[in-house]
Amino acid sequence: MTAIIEVSHLVKKFGDYAAVNDISFEVARGEVFGLLGPNGAGKSTTIKMLTTLLNPTSGQASVDGFDIIHQTTAVRHSLGYVPQALSADGNLTGYENLLIFAKLYDLPRAGRDARVKEVLSFVGLTDAGSQLVRHYSGGMIRRLEVAQALLHQPHVLFLDEPTVGLDPIARQAIWEHLMQLRAESNMTIFLTTHSMEEADSLCTRIGIMHRGKIAAIGTPAELKAVVGGEQVTLNDVFVHFAGDALESGGSYRDASRARRTARRLG
Amino acid sequence: MTLHEHDVQHEDLARVNTLSPSPQKAQSPLAVLTNFVRKTLVIAEWEVRKIRHDATDLVMRAVQPALWILVFGEVFTRIRAIPTGSANVSYLEFMAPGILAQSVLFIAIFAGIAIIWERDLGVIHKFLASPTPRGSLVLGKALSSGIRALPQALVIYLLALILGVKMNFNPLALLGVLVFVVMGAGCFSTFSLIIACLLKTRDRVMGIGQVLTMPMFFASNAIYPISIMPSWLQAIAHINPLTYVVDGLRSLMLASTPFNIVNVSRDFGILLIVTIVLVTIGAMLYPRIVQ
Numbered sequence: 155m156t157a158i159i160e161v162s163h164l165v166k167k168f169g170d171y172a173a174v175n176d177i178s179f180e181v182a183r184g185e186v187f188g189l190l191g192p193n194g195a196g197k198s199t200t201i202k203m204l205t206t207l208l209n210p211t212s213g214q215a216s217v218d219g220f221d222i223i224h225q226t227t228a229v230r231h232s233l234g235y236v237p238q239a240l241s242a243d244g245n246l247t248g249y250e251n252l253l254i255f256a257k258l259y260d261l262p263r264a265g266r267d268a269r270v271k272e273v274l275s276f277v278g279l280t281d282a283g284s285q286l287v288r289h290y291s292g293g294m295i296r297r298l299e300v301a302q303a304l305l306h307q308p309h310v311l312f313l314d315e316p317t318v319g320l321d322p323i324a325r326q327a328i329w330e331h332l333m334q335l336r337a338e339s340n341m342t343i344f345l346t347t348h349s350m351e352e353a354d355s356l357c358t359r360i361g362i363m364h365r366g367k368i369a370a371i372g373t374p375a376e377l378k379a380v381v382g383g384e385q386v387t388l389n390d391v392f393v394h395f396a397g398d399a400l401e402s403g404g405s406y407r408d409a410s411r412a413r414r415t416a417r418r419l420g
Numbered sequence: 421m422t423l424h425e426h427d428v429q430h431e432d433l434a435r436v437n438t439l440s441p442s443p444q445k446a447q448s449p450l451a452v453l454t455n456f457v458r459k460t461l462v463i464a465e466w467e468v469r470k471i472r473h474d475a476t477d478l479v480m481r482a483v484q485p486a487l488w489i490l491v492f493g494e495v496f497t498r499i500r501a502i503p504t505g506s507a508n509v510s511y512l513e514f515m516a517p518g519i520l521a522q523s524v525l526f527i528a529i530f531a532g533i534a535i536i537w538e539r540d541l542g543v544i545h546k547f548l549a550s551p552t553p554r555g556s557l558v559l560g561k562a563l564s565s566g567i568r569a570l571p572q573a574l575v576i577y578l579l580a581l582i583l584g585v586k587m588n589f590n591p592l593a594l595l596g597v598l599v600f601v602v603m604g605a606g607c608f609s610t611f612s613l614i615i616a617c618l619l620k621t622r623d624r625v626m627g628i629g630q631v632l633t634m635p636m637f638f639a640s641n642a643i644y645p646i647s648i649m650p651s652w653l654q655a656i657a658h659i660n661p662l663t664y665v666v667d668g669l670r671s672l673m674l675a676s677t678p679f680n681i682v683n684v685s686r687d688f689g690i691l692l693i694v695t696i697v698l699v700t701i702g703a704m705l706y707p708r709i710v711q
Contacts, residue, residue: 230551241542
């Protein structure tokens, strides 16, 4: 298997603070890679760099063979991105939200309408497509965003905490769609999450980030083996590698973002 | 879901990509330009679709200029305190274009707040992660502000007609008014966007907007001619873009002022240059808003 994401000595500093501190890893084509870690570990910063939203302070990375600093347009064509906040525009219908992005991604006019309807039906929003997104539930918005990220058939799908703030049923729906995607296509999925059970069941490989570093990386089974013992869960692995997270805590920004999401969900 | 069917296209795309290792440089200038214009229009289309679903905002915005014309304009026309530069131009006529320019400024200068709101929602993250030129994102926003300002022009025309102001209904002049309104709104909203990218919070953008609107309004020729100002204020008025919006609108809107192509072209040229400079700066700063 060839690597579709290559990260080499990537660093991002905000002032003196290194949010991402010299990380290197690879993700193979077709993998479902989960980046785990406590709040403020640098997961979102890493995703922002890989999706060309943020320039690294130093180091290199490539997505689908394109350099994230110098070949940004090609990188952007290769990736689909679901940001952390529920970001669909409430003043448009679900269909319109997708239509705007279909145009931004240069989908040919001929197949555009069909493709929008196809992704809407994939996430089970065919009937809700003509409704304004402001009447959607949180889970529906998230599904719409997954649909939007799939419009242009990206080679890599980035999801930043796709299930945060969703109720268990909505979470389940999102994961089922991602599982289906994994089964039906060879799309590489790169996601961050707090949910160990979800990462365990979906991801083929997991990286645990802590204080800007990759503390551990491997398949769920490998990581469990490192910690040892019969009944080891991924939760134990997480605590093992990021156990002192309580002291470092999440930043205020994380807290306020979570509050915003909660408010939006009502 | 039949993702497999599209794998073929995938392969094609991958092949194109490998053929041109640096697709950003491989495109012809014409292709770059058409792409830029197309994407700019998509961003503006987004705004138009929003307005189509909910236009209450536009109605609310029409109240303020209506009050200025009805109350301030009517009173100051009667006391004849302010010279209009010509005996056959009433004060109401003189100020109508000024109030249109003012309402354009007052709305556009707060466009940055909407940008911050969209940043908080993550909308801007998605736009920035898409293969859309940054300049298109910023110019599209400017155009959106311009579209939102057009109903203001309609309100001013209606009120002016009701109050007996003789307007110029030459189609070319009307078109010129549209151009000036859109460019004025685009110019001020991009200025606001730049402030938003630098200051990053709603409160600060709101504060700066409030600090700027009044001086920009009063240090312009919107409600009195520049000639009656003290010289230091005249200097400020001459570097104030609002002055050129007002001047252009005044030449185009009123039936009583002789149309002066040289003046209008000068106003247009100055506004165009300011807008281009601001959009360029905005495009460079725009990615900062998500950082």
